[in-house]
Amino acid sequence: MRLEVRESSRLDKFLQQNMPDYSRTKLAGLATEGAVRVDGTPRKPSFLVLPGMVVELDEPPAQAAHDLTPAEIPLEVLFEDEFLLVVNKPRGLATHPAPSLKEPSLVNALLARSHSLSQAGGAFRPGIVHRLDKETTGLIMVAKDDTTHARLARQIEKKTAERRYLAVIAGLFDHERLTVNAPIARSKTNRLKMAIDQKGKAAVTHFKRLESRGRTTLVGARLETGRTHQIRIHLQSLGYPVLGDRLYAPKGIAEGPMQLHAAYLRFEHPRSGEVIDLWQAPPADFGFNATEFEDQLRNW
Numbered sequence: 001m002r003l004e005v006r007e008s009s010r011l012d013k014f015l016q017q018n019m020p021d022y023s024r025t026k027l028a029g030l031a032t033e034g035a036v037r038v039d040g041t042p043r044k045p046s047f048l049v050l051p052g053m054v055v056e057l058d059e060p061p062a063q064a065a066h067d068l069t070p071a072e073i074p075l076e077v078l079f080e081d082e083f084l085l086v087v088n089k090p091r092g093l094a095t096h097p098a099p100s101l102k103e104p105s106l107v108n109a110l111l112a113r114s115h116s117l118s119q120a121g122g123a124f125r126p127g128i129v130h131r132l133d134k135e136t137t138g139l140i141m142v143a144k145d146d147t148t149h150a151r152l153a154r155q156i157e158k159k160t161a162e163r164r165y166l167a168v169i170a171g172l173f174d175h176e177r178l179t180v181n182a183p184i185a186r187s188k189t190n191r192l193k194m195a196i197d198q199k200g201k202a203a204v205t206h207f208k209r210l211e212s213r214g215r216t217t218l219v220g221a222r223l224e225t226g227r228t229h230q231i232r233i234h235l236q237s238l239g240y241p242v243l244g245d246r247l248y249a250p251k252g253i254a255e256g257p258m259q260l261h262a263a264y265l266r267f268e269h270p271r272s273g274e275v276i277d278l279w280q281a282p283p284a285d286f287g288f289n290a291t292e293f294e295d296q297l298r299n300w
Contacts, residue, residue: 005053011036012045014055020123022060030057066097066124070112071104078139078278082115083148083271088280089140091257095131097124110142117142118149129153130163130226135244138165138262139280151270156226161267164297165221165231166210166282166290168259169240170249173209173217180205180234184227193247194229196237203227205234208300210293216243218288220297231260257285264297 003018015027015036028045030036036057038049049055076088087106089095094105110117110127117127120143127142129152143149155161185200187193204224211218217240221231232248235241241249244258261282269276279298281291 001057001059003055005049005051005055008048008050010045011038011043011047011049011055014049015057016122019060020119023122023124026060030060066099067101067104067108068097068111068124068126069104069108071108072112073104073109075106075109075113078280079276083144083269084152085142085144086265086276086278087140087142089132089137089262091135091137091283094134095125095140096128106140116144118144118146120146120149120153130156132262133229133232133260135246135258136260136262137283139163139265139278140262141265141267148270152267155267155270159224162264163223163226163262164264164300165223166261166263166286166293166297167219167221167231167235168243168286168288169217169219169235170243170253171215171217171240172212173207173219173240175207176209178207178238180207180238182234182237184230184233194227194233196233201225201227203230203234205231206300207235208296210290210296211288213288216287218286218290218293220293220300222300257283259286261286261290263290263294266298 011031012024012028016024031045034042038055039053077085079086089106094101096107097105119126121128129141129143129149132140141152143152181204182196183198183200184194184203185197187195202225206222208220210220232242232245236248241253242260244256246254263280265278267276279294
């Protein structure tokens with residue numbers, strides 16, 4: 001396959017935009033393995049391609065089809081206009097389809113609604129600007145067109161959009177406030193997991209103790225970066241796994257529903273400039289009256 005570059009971009013982003021049937025992770029992996037050549041030279045995913053350059057690679061193996069069948073799933077919408085919406089994602093609903101996923105995702109539910117969705121995130125992720133893990137509940141932005149999508153994504157990248165979470169963790173959190181700066185990469189021993197790895201991507205999370213009860217603590221988490229499983233990995237690395245986290249918590253603590261919730265979202269509307277400021281209380285099974293801490297999370 002031979003592709004000519006028309007606009008400056010990272011190589012992995014250029015590949016994903018020109019090959020939307022494949023995930024950015026898959027294409028970046030090919031570049032890491034040396035299978036992607038720019039003007040005849042193998043280049044890494046972060047390489048900057050410029051107009052006039054030629055990108056060459058063999059056709060990647062076919063991926064299993066993603067199920068994009070619309071599904072009539074009720075959604076709790078906290079904000080919506082002609083450009084975007086913000087949804088309170090329930091626990092157990094994946095953000096987007098995957099070849100291994102048998103049940104409908106948030107994307108399938110969005111496709112059943114009577115409006116357009118952006119395509120900037122890839123063919124199997126229409127509308128999805130950022131994701132939440134399947135068992136994580138809470139606020140997620142959805143774009144209806146590519147311009148809105150790009151502007152929202154830029155706010156996340158530049159850290160002007162605020163995403164704050166609540167988590168119930170095992171143990172008495174020793175710190176009133178704590179920042180974890182620990183890079184994250186795919187685990188070398190279990191491909192389902194992520195792990196702290198000095199060669200991984202930068203990951204920064206700010207934590208704040210809100211209330212302790214028994215042998216558990218309610219903490220707030222504020223993201224600077226958005227790596228897969230970031231909050232869960234950083235808390236687990238400190239010895240405070242999230243309750244109900246079947247992937248990272250030890251037996252006993254991993255039982256029950258996962259207690260991680262995207263509670264607060266603040267961003268600038270990409271068209272009007274209005275500040276959108278939203279709070280969503282966590283599910284009742286959190287066991288803490290998290291609404292008491294709304295002001296602390298908003299004004300952190």
